[in-house]
Amino acid sequence: MNILIQPLSEIGPYIADRVVRVAAAKPQALFAWTTGNTPLRTGIYQELIAREAQGQLDLSSSWFVNPDEQLGIPQAHEESYYTYMKRHFFDHIRHAEDRRFIPDGMTLDPLAECERMEQFIEAHGGIDYQLIGLGMNGHICFIEPAPALPARSFVTEIAEVNRELYAPLFGGVLADVPKQAITFGWGTVMKTRQISLVAVGAEKSDMIARALTGPITTEVPASLLQLHPNAEVVLDEAAAAGLLRAEEELTKRGISSGLKWERMQ
Numbered sequence: 001m002n003i004l005i006q007p008l009s010e011i012g013p014y015i016a017d018r019v020v021r022v023a024a025a026k027p028q029a030l031f032a033w034t035t036g037n038t039p040l041r042t043g044i045y046q047e048l049i050a051r052e053a054q055g056q057l058d059l060s061s062s063w064f065v066n067p068d069e070q071l072g073i074p075q076a077h078e079e080s081y082y083t084y085m086k087r088h089f090f091d092h093i094r095h096a097e098d099r100r101f102i103p104d105g106m107t108l109d110p111l112a113e114c115e116r117m118e119q120f121i122e123a124h125g126g127i128d129y130q131l132i133g134l135g136m137n138g139h140i141c142f143i144e145p146a147p148a149l150p151a152r153s154f155v156t157e158i159a160e161v162n163r164e165l166y167a168p169l170f171g172g173v174l175a176d177v178p179k180q181a182i183t184f185g186w187g188t189v190m191k192t193r194q195i196s197l198v199a200v201g202a203e204k205s206d207m208i209a210r211a212l213t214g215p216i217t218t219e220v221p222a223s224l225l226q227l228h229p230n231a232e233v234v235l236d237e238a239a240a241a242g243l244l245r246a247e248e249e250l251t252k253r254g255i256s257s258g259l260k261w262e263r264m265q
């Protein structure tokens with residue numbers, strides 16, 4: 001697994017370069033995006049929008065999927081992932097609206113919605129590139145820590161720790177925070193051809209170290225990325241600090257973490 005440490009300001013351009021390359025090599029590529037603060041703090045979507053405006057990126061023939069959505073809130077809700085994606089990305093970029101799939105949080109049949117998502121992915125040849133963020137509890141997409149994880153997209157209970165974290169976004173009322181979400185399954189992520197996990201800030205540092213140097217366990221869903229043949233992890237210095245300490249510890253004991261490092265100044 002490749003680890004890239006970059007200044008915060010370089011992460012957006014770096015990810016945009018990757019997206020440009022994937023889209024140029026395969027105009028009909030299927031991209032999977034992520035929500036959360038990380039793409040905004042790193043300027044990933046802003047950079048993609050700028051590249052498109054400058055004519056360096058053409059997503060007009062691409063396909064798009066979002067791996068998760070909270071159940072029980074309509075698309076138009078301020079905090080829906082649908083609204084997030086429109087506001088930060090889709091409203092600013094030329095693309096075909098019928099080529100994107102964001103699960104419907106108000107679906108009457110969430111399991112059927114999961115199946116529709118899997119079929120959308122299969123029908124468009126599988127995911128070529130997925131951008132992933134890291135939840136504070138080690139989740140990716142909405143794959144929460146659990147004793148076992150479904151392979152295909154599924155309905156999950158949102159971990160209480162996350163519901164509490166999201167409460168301020170819902171007027172501080174915990175009861176208003178969705179309790180369930182639709183999310184990719186573990187197999188859905190593993191079948192993606194290329195993955196960039198992006199994490200920034202000191203608050204992600206311990207979890208990054210645990211996920212990448214600790215045992216592979218469904219209790220730390222991000223640790224399963226260690227098994228992916230083509231996943232990279234892009235960090236700023238603050239998020240990398242715990243990993244660097246863990247690597248030093250392992251080196252002292254004569255153990256190799258198997259991680260490949262690259263630091264860009």
Ligand code: GLP
Pocket residue numbers: 034035036037038039068132133134135136140141142
């Ligand atoms: C939410 C989303 C995840 C995302 C995560 C990280 O929980 N379901 O897909 O990766 O937030 O968020 P942040 O980047 O704000 O830390």
